[in-house]
Amino acid sequence: xxxxxxxxxxxxxxxxxxxxxxxxxxxxxxxxxxxxxxxxxxxxxxxxxxxxxxxxxxxxxxxxxxxxxxxxxxxxxxxxxxxxxxxxxxxxxxxxxxxxxxxxxxxxxxxxxxxxxxxxxxxxxxxxxxxxxxxxxxxxxxxxxxxxxxxxxxxxxxxxxxxxxxxxxxxxxxxxxxxxxxxxxxxxxxxxxxxxxxxxxxxxxxxxxxxxxxxxxxxxxxxxxxxxxxxxxxxxxxxxxxxxxxxxxxxxxxxxxxxxxxxxxxxxxxxxxxxxxxxxxxxxxxxxxxxxxxxxxxxxxxxxxxxxxxxxxxxxxxxxx
Amino acid sequence: xxxxxxxxxxxxxxxxxxxxxxxxxxxxxxxxxxxxxxxxxxxxxxxxxxxxxxxxxxxxxxxxxxxxxxxxxxxxxxxxxxxxxxxxxxxxxxxxxxxxxxxxxxxxxxxxxxxxxxxxxxxxxxxxxxxxxxxxxxxxxxxxxxxxxxxxxxxxxxxxxxxxxxxxxxxxxxxxxxxxxxxxxxxxxxxxxxxxxxxxxxxxxxxxxxxxxxxxxxxxxxxxxxxxxxxxxxxxxxxxxxxxxxxxxxxxxxxxxxxxxxxxxxxxxxxxxxxxxxxxxxxxxxxxxxxxxxxxxxxxxxxxxxxxxxxxxxxxxxxxxxxxxxxxxxxxxxxxxxxxxxxxxxxxxxxxxxxxxxxxxxxxxxxxxxxxxxxxxxxxxxxxxxxxxxxxxxxxxxxxxxxxxxxxxxxxxxxxxxxxxxxxxxxxxxxxxx
Numbered sequence: 003x004x005x006x007x008x009x010x011x012x013x014x015x016x017x018x019x020x021x022x023x024x025x026x027x028x029x030x031x032x033x034x035x036x037x038x039x040x041x042x043x044x045x046x047x048x049x050x051x052x053x054x055x056x057x058x059x060x061x062x063x064x065x066x067x068x069x070x071x072x073x074x075x076x077x078x079x080x081x082x083x084x085x086x087x088x089x090x091x092x093x094x095x096x097x098x099x100x101x102x103x104x105x106x107x108x109x110x111x112x113x114x115x116x117x118x119x120x121x122x123x124x125x126x127x128x129x130x131x132x133x134x135x136x137x138x139x140x141x142x143x144x145x146x147x148x149x150x151x152x153x154x155x156x157x158x159x160x161x162x163x164x165x166x167x168x169x170x171x172x173x174x175x176x177x178x179x180x181x182x183x184x185x186x187x188x189x190x191x192x193x194x195x196x197x198x199x200x201x202x203x204x205x206x207x208x209x210x211x212x213x214x215x216x217x218x219x220x221x222x223x224x225x226x227x228x229x230x231x232x233x234x235x236x237x238x239x240x241x242x243x244x245x246x247x248x249x250x251x252x253x254x255x256x257x258x259x260x261x262x263x264x265x266x267x268x269x270x271x272x273x274x275x276x277x278x279x280x281x282x283x284x285x286x287x288x289x290x291x292x293x294x295x296x297x298x299x300x301x302x303x304x305x306x307x308x309x310x311x312x313x314x315x316x317x318x319x320x321x322x323x
Numbered sequence: 324x325x326x327x328x329x330x331x332x333x334x335x336x337x338x339x340x341x342x343x344x345x346x347x348x349x350x351x352x353x354x355x356x357x358x359x360x361x362x363x364x365x366x367x368x369x370x371x372x373x374x375x376x377x378x379x380x381x382x383x384x385x386x387x388x389x390x391x392x393x394x395x396x397x398x399x400x401x402x403x404x405x406x407x408x409x410x411x412x413x414x415x416x417x418x419x420x421x422x423x424x425x426x427x428x429x430x431x432x433x434x435x436x437x438x439x440x441x442x443x444x445x446x447x448x449x450x451x452x453x454x455x456x457x458x459x460x461x462x463x464x465x466x467x468x469x470x471x472x473x474x475x476x477x478x479x480x481x482x483x484x485x486x487x488x489x490x491x492x493x494x495x496x497x498x499x500x501x502x503x504x505x506x507x508x509x510x511x512x513x514x515x516x517x518x519x520x521x522x523x524x525x526x527x528x529x530x531x532x533x534x535x536x537x538x539x540x541x542x543x544x545x546x547x548x549x550x551x552x553x554x555x556x557x558x559x560x561x562x563x564x565x566x567x568x569x570x571x572x573x574x575x576x577x578x579x580x581x582x583x584x585x586x587x588x589x590x591x592x593x594x595x596x597x598x599x600x601x602x603x604x605x606x607x608x609x610x611x612x613x614x615x616x617x618x619x620x621x622x623x624x625x626x627x628x629x630x631x632x633x634x635x636x637x638x639x640x641x642x643x644x645x646x647x648x649x650x651x652x653x654x655x656x657x658x659x660x661x662x663x664x665x666x667x668x669x670x671x672x673x674x675x676x677x678x679x680x681x682x683x684x685x686x687x688x689x690x691x692x693x694x695x696x697x698x699x700x701x702x703x704x705x706x707x708x709x710x711x712x713x714x715x716x717x718x719x720x721x722x723x724x725x726x727x728x729x730x731x732x733x734x735x736x737x738x739x740x741x742x743x744x745x746x747x748x749x750x751x752x753x754x755x756x757x
Contacts, residue, residue, distance in 0.1 A: 007582045011575075113413035113615070207571070214599070216570035217409065257562050257579035260750070275753035276535070276563040283565075 003258045003265070009136040012251025017148040018043075018206045019246035022228035024155050024239050025199025029075075031159060031237060032192035033172040033311040036078050037093030039200050040225025041100020044218065046071040046201025047208035048104040048111070051215045055116035063116070064205050071201020072194050074100050079193040083186055086315035097225070101218060111215040119144060119210040142210045144202075152243035159239070168192060172309035175316040185316050200225070223287075230290025236306045249286045256282045390450050393436035395458040400641050402426060403459040404437040405450055407466035408568050414593035414611040415568070418627045419465050421612075425630030426637055433637060443468025448475060455480040461640040463488070463633065466567075474498055477647070484640045484647070489538065491649075491728065499647030501632070504699040506545035506727070507654040507692045508625040508661055509589075511685060512608050513549020515622055515661075516587040518681035519606055519673060521554040528559045529580030529588035531597065533567050535752065537728050537741040539591050545702050546589055547745040553681055560585055561750035568593040574600045581605055587622065595621065606673050616662045622673045624662035632658045651724070655695030664689055699727065709743040710751075 022039050029036045049070035054063030074096065081092040119142035128138040137149075159165040170178040171188045179185050207220055214220075227249060235241035256279050259265075259272040272278050296302050395401040404423050408416040420437065427435045438454070441447050447469045454462055455476050461484045464473045470490035477485040477498030485498045493499045513528075520526050528550055532539045543561065550557045560583055562576040573596035580588045581602055588597040589608040597607025598621035609615050609624040616624035632652060639645040652658050663670045664686065674682070691697040703726075705716030716722065722739055729735025730742055744750060 004582065011578065011582075015575075110411065112409065112411055115618075212571045212574045214570065216594075219569050219571060222569065222571060254575060254579065257564075257576050258583065260562055261560060261579075261583050263749075263751075274751050276750075277753060279563065280565070 003262050006132060006136045008251055008254050008258055009247075010140070011254035012247055013137055013145055013148075014141060014250070015211055015253055016247035016250025017145045018203045018211060018224060019228050019231060019249055020148045020152065020243050021144075021199045021203035021206060022225060023231040023235065023242040023246055024151060025196035025203070026228055026232045027155070027159075027235070027237055027239055027242060028168070028192045028199070029196030030232060030312055031168055031172045031309055032189045033175060033309055033314065033316070034079070034082055034189050034193050035089045035093060035313045036075065036096070036193060036196055037090060037229060038075070038078055038096025038100060038225075039196075039228050040221060040223065041097035041104075042071040042074050042197050042200035043100075043204035043207075043221045043225045043228075044104040045074050045100040046204030047220045048108040048204070048215060049201070050205030051116055051208040051213075052108065052111060054118070054209055055111065055114055058117050060117045060119055060209055063209055064202065067201040067205030067208075068198045069201070071204065072198040074103075075193050075197020075200070076190075078197075079190050082315065083189045083193070086317060089313050089315075105217055108215050108217065112217065114215070116209070116213070118213040144206050144210055148243070152239045155239035169309070172311055175311050179316075179318065185318075189316070200228075203228070227286050227290055230293050233296075233306070233308075234289065234293040237308065252282065252285060390438050390441060390446070390453075392438065392450070392453045392457055395436075396434040399432050399434040400461070400637070401459045402433060402435045402461045402463070402637055402640075403454045404435065405441050405447060405454070405462065405464045405466075405469060406437055406439040407441060407443065407468075408439070408593065410437060410439050412568065412593060413595060413615045414609075415627075416465070416593075417615075418612045419463070419629055422629035422633045426633050429630075430634055430637060433641075441469075444472070448472030451476045451485070452479070455483045455485075459483065461486070461637055461645075470500075484636075484645045486636055486647075493647050493649050495647060497645070497647050499645075499650060501636070501650045501652075503627070503632070503652045503656075503658045504654055505625065505627070505659060506541055506699050506702050507697070508659050509542045509545040510549035510702045511661055511689045511692060512589060512623060512625050513546040513551075514553045514681075514685050514688060515549075515674060515677075516546070516589060516606075516608060517550035517552065517554030517557045518677050518685065519622060520550075520557055520586040522677060522681075523586050523604070525584070525586040526554055526556040526558065527584045527586050528557055529577070529583070529585030529597075530559055530561050530748075531573060531576045531580070531588065531590040531592055532561050532563050533591050534565060535563065537730055537735075540741050540744070540752075541703075541727055542591055543748070544741075544743070544745045547748050548702060548707070551745070551747050553684065557747060559745075559748045561744075561748060564592060566592065570594045570596060573597075577601070577607065595624075597621075613660070613662055616671060619672060622671055623664070626660055626662055628658050628660060632656065653695060653698050654692045655698075657693075660693070661689060703727065708746045710746050710748050711743075712746075713743075715739060715743055 022043055026039055046067035050063040050067030053066035054060050078092050078096045081087045082089045121140045121142055124138040128134040167183050167188060171183060171185050175185045208215055231242055231245045234245050260276055262270055263273045264270060404419060406416045410420040411417055423435050423437060426433060438450050441450050443466055451462060451464060451472050464487045467490055470487055470492055473485045473487040474492050477494060481497055487500045489502045490500045516528050520528055530543050530546060532543055547559045560580055562579055564572050564576050566572060573592050573594050577588050577597045577600035587606045590597050590610050593611060595609040595615040598609055598618035601607045601620035606620055606622045608622050611627060613624060613626035663674055700721040703722040705720040706718045707716040709715050725735055725737040726739045727741060729737035729740050742752060
């Protein structure tokens with residue numbers, strides 16, 4: 003068992019959760035809860051792989067995935083922003099819609115090999131002991147983009163003018179409207195951004211982390227972990243990144259822990275009884291549930307910093323919730 | 324207050340979805356959502372394309388709990404297959420579908436059809452019953468979790484022959500089970516892996532194991548025993564993944580083994596993940612489907628060839644001679660093989676470059692398994708020592724059939740039950756009483 007290797011794998015697989023979670027943070031910060039992340043990811047994974055297969059170009063594949071996720075998210079936008087329907091129900095149906103579409107359109111793609119992202123080292127940074135080999139060696143460009151995306155998103159949301167508009171729309175849309183911000187346009191835009199990032203997350207799986215198309219098992223519930231991660235991270239991109247990488251590392255740790263007989267001179271329980279790994283496999287889901295339970299308490303929600311208008315449709319001319 | 328309720332609903336929905344996601348490793352969407360119908364609709368179209376005569380059939384296809392039940396053809400012997408995965412999964416299910424087409428093409432007056440992505444348990448029972456009611460004469464149910472449903476439906480329809488893979492029940496009349504001695508192929512694959520690791524100077528191998536059941540321990544031990552023959556220093560590391568079919572987890576387990584130092588990784592699960600995940604200079608061995616060894620890092624594929632086996636059973640079923648029993652075919656039936664060693668097949672580059680004496684030994688042993696000179700009781704023949712230092716089998720003693728497939732706690736009448744790891748495996752099994 004080698005920590006360098008585990009963190010290396012964790013950063014790669016965690017990038018998937020990172021993209022999806024940051025996308026969801028954008029959507030939720032604007033006041034729209036989108037539970038369809040899993041569906042958008044799956045459609046993105048399929049579109050990315052399919053395009054990369056037919057064109058032989060990964061970049062086209064990435065573009066197709068981003069578009070696919072974004073377009074699908076517009077269905078949610080239309081229903082929840084324009085028609086002011088229940089966001090939870092719409093989001094859940096979006097998951098089914100995305101899953102169904104991806105499976106039908108992805109028929110026959112299983113078992114094929116498409117062009118995939120190349121892995122490369124970052125010249126100087128890879129020389130740093132421990133961190134270098136784990137974080138700056140043999141990664142795809144997506145992982146490196148992920149490192150930059152989290153702080154960039156945090157800066158955008160907290161420090162910039164459009165970011166302030168985003169927050170205003172999510173906290174008090176009526177007030178934002180009075181100062182001339184177009185609430186509907188803002189919400190559509192950030193739901194679209196969320197969809198694009200979810201699609202990119204899907205393509206990160208199908209073009210880089212585990213290349214290929216494996217129907218529903220391609221994402222296997224990671225979209226839901228991303229939704230939980232958003233609450234876990236208190237709508238903060240940096241915390242979301244930390245959580246995503248930790249969950250990523252955990253997936254690998256579970257397997258690697260089965261290897262050595264001794265850890266730090268003590269008997270390794272997973273070596274003696276591999277059934278214990280069930281408990282470790284459970285942890286991301288357990289933490290997600292925990293985050294949701296804590297996040298569901300009104301007082302706690304305020305302390306966590308949930309956008310005040312999250313889940314509430316904005317109807318122009320009526321008094322805000 | 325309203326918000327609080329919403330959050331409660333979300334939490335509840337998420338819980339529900341996690342529960343579904345957890346089951347999803349074996350099944351696809353269990354709910355009758357649009358994708359299931361779409362997929363089974365596709366089944367129907369593939370099927371009618373296969374037979375061209377679908378238009379002649381009187382009644383139309385019906386659907387049962389979201390699964391589309393295919394129709395029979397009057398005047399023909401109708402054979403149905405129930406699959407746990409998609410028909411083109413590149414592994415276990417695809418091997419069965421190839422066999423289905425073999426039966427369709429090589430037997431006169433036989434019509435075949437299949438239902439795919441059928442969840443194990445109650446769903447499967449409904450699907451099997453619908454097939455029997457529709458008028459199918461022979462039904463193959465190809466996953467462990469179909470066992471009880473198959474048994475029940477067989478008792479309700481005494482004129483329908485139901486063959487189940489891979490379980491341990493039979494009724495002596497129209498319900499039987501079927502399996503083959505894949506341990507023979509795993510043994511030879513172990514020899515290939517051992518020779519490769521020795522030639523590369525890194526005597527470490529890996530095994531991706533699914534569930535701690537006798538089948539997986541038997542096949543892992545067979546692999547380890549084979550490796551021991553060509554590479555006495557070789558050690559086999561194990562990763563349990565607790566699923567039959569999850570391409571992503573299989574790839575992660577393969578990477579975990581490779582990063583842990585393994586030179587060659589073999590799998591007991593359904594997809595060609597070890598070859599896909601193999602880094603430069605390392606190797607994988609794939610399972611189930613003859614033509615899934617396409618990656619240059621693949622050494623060989625231990626494949627099933629169910630076609631002739633099925634044709635034989637269907638023949639017996641047509642003549643009303645099928646007696647549901649306990650069938651376990653040997654490698655001399657042609658029901659299995661190693662890719663690259665057959666006629667008209669080229670050795671994969673990683674095998675072709677092995678030292679000549681190792682290759683000769685491998686070819687010789689493989690030939691003996693195919694001719695029937697060697698069999699499963701030669702694979703498990705003493706002296707065999709387990710990795711706790713106990714003598715499992717004394718020199719010249721072989722395991723019995725019950726030993727190959729039994730755990731004492733499942734009520735098997737085994738003397739030396741399949742609950743041990745060979746001495747060159749670096750993993751442990753949990754104590755049974757703990």
